[in-house]
Amino acid sequence: MYREEHDSVGKLNIPGEAYYGVNAQRAMDNFQITQMKLDPVLVESLIEIKKACALTNMELGELDPKVGEAILAVADEMLAGNLIGQMIVDPIQGGAGTSTNMNINEVIANRAIELLGGEKGDYDLVSPNDHVNKGQSTNDVYPSSGKLTILKLADMFLKTLEELAVSFEEKAQEFAHVKKMGRTQLSDAVPITLGAEFHAYYMVTKRNIKRLAAVRDEVRSLNMGGTAIGTGISAHEAFPVTVNKHLNELTGLNLEVAEDLVDGTQNIESFGVVADCLKTIGLSCSKIANDIRLLSSGPRTGFGEILIPARQNGSSIMPGKINPVIPEVVNQAAFLAAGNSVTVAMAVEGGQLELNAFEPVIFHKIIESFRVLDNSLMTFNTNCVKGIKANEERCRELLERSTYLTTALAAHIGYDEASTITKESLRDNKTVPQVAREHGVSEEILAAIME
Known part of the structure; x- marks a missing residue:
């Protein structure tokens, strides 16, 4: 069973049970690019923005309280995990994120219509544009949702980095007495302790924690209320301050109103800073992973100065072979984050005049870097670093032979x-x-x- 909806392009049949509407359906038809779903944290951030906007419009007398309360009820349903499957658009899309914004608008509107006793598609009762999107544009909603997502993922990733730093510090203390040969350019240099090497890993991880904590300030400033190009057309003059208040109450993220809403809409170099920070973290962790691969190489013909946990068979042809699979996945995560940083840089540069149309790929790649780095460093810590043992006999043998x-x-x-x-x-x-x-x-x- 279908219902007929229309937009400026024309009429389209929508599955009768669907909460999304014509805009989301066209986007799904047009953009089968990654064939992935929107990240759940990005969806959560969109919902929080829509809830804050409804609260703002009600407070400012811009939205019928009956409609506003229905929108708030749907937002709470979605924050509890309901209707998330109705977010059907691909993360990478043309239109600067309009498809994503309209997808959430349509889902909220259609469910609110049901709550008010109507039938899905009866947009005279609750309109995706006139009610759910009131005082907003994709051009302030979408970048703001990306910033909220980055702040949340950064907090998550900081915990992983802090746990990794603790493990390195513990290994530095455990290996403080193990003297071995230091190397420069892969050639014997002068003696060092294994503990000193691991303390250096602790130090660079602590610096990465500071970098990531600091970079969060790049994305605390929102252009909500700037609407299409930052001039605030169609929004109440008190919208920016009021919606920022409600967003802080909902998220606790210490958000700020952009000093210049036009600048906040035009210029998105802050996302390039975030991507570069993630690249730097990935590269430094990859260097550590390289060291651990070298130090554990062998078991008979390599350095063999440390022993890492055996996690799985290393070959389909060589019996008993064990490879450093966990450090290798850290290397690959770093390669991905480095490539994503280039993609983000190109997209940041690609904006024109009052808008950057390439935020979909920016958010997709930044989120991917966060997810892949976080997951790889969690397995690195749990399945490798915590289980590293010193091969003290081998360390002394190589030291004496040098x-x-x-x-x-x-x-x-x-x-x-x-x-x-x-x-x-x-x-x-x-x-x-x-x-x-x-x-x-x-x-x-x-x-x-x-x-």
Whole structure:
């Protein structure tokens, strides 16, 4: 069974049971791009904005209280998880997000019509445009919903980073006594402790936490009430301040009204800053994952200085092979976030005059980066970092075999004698301590350079 709806393009049949309407149906027909659904946090943010707008319009005397209360009731239903499946448009769409905005408007309107005793599609009772979207435009609703989503996902990701930092700090303390050979450019350098290496991982993670916490301020400013291009046409003059008040009450996100609503509608470089921050976090974590892959390489022919948990078989042909699958997924998440940052940068640059039409791909890619980085670092922490063990015997073996111990030895016996010991160690395939003893170096000196 179908109902007939119309828009400026013409008439269209809509499934009778559907709460979405003609605008969402056309968007679904036009934009089978990712074949994915809108992120649930983005949908939640849209609902919160629609609820705050209804409260604002009622407070300002711009909306019939009977209609307003029905809109509020539907918003609460949706925030409880109902009707979410009626959000049918693809995340990537033409039209600067209009399809998404109209999808939520239509769902709220049609359910509100039911609550008021009408039948879906009877938009004289509750209109998606005139009532649900009153005082609004896609051009303030959509970017604001993206900003709310970023703030929520950032808070979620911060918890994951903080847990990872704790794990690195615990490993730094656990490995503080394990001395090993440090390396520069993959070549032996000078001694270091395994604990010092893990403390460095802790430090960069703490910096990433500070970066992400700071970048949230880039997206606290909303252009709600600016409507189409920031001039506020069709909205009550008190709409911006009033809707911001209600949004803060609903979300607790410490939101602000944009200082200049035209600027807040035209310019969206803040999203580029967010994407770059996520890229930086991903790249630094990928470097750590590379280190752990190298330090755990082996088990017989690699560095083998640490042991990471065996999570699954590593080969369909080599029996017993175990690969560093968890660090590898961190690498791939970082590659994705880096590529997404480029996409966002291009979309930020692509805006023209009073609007940027490419926010759909911006939000899709920023959300994807948040989700993939968060999930990859959770599994990295749980399934790898927490279970890392030091191979102390291997660390000491490689330390003793390294000729670069003679750098420390030279301070005690002189450069020329240390050079001679280096050459003999390489020639005879002996450890530096073995050759040093043959040259009469005392155990006290050897103990000093091995500490």
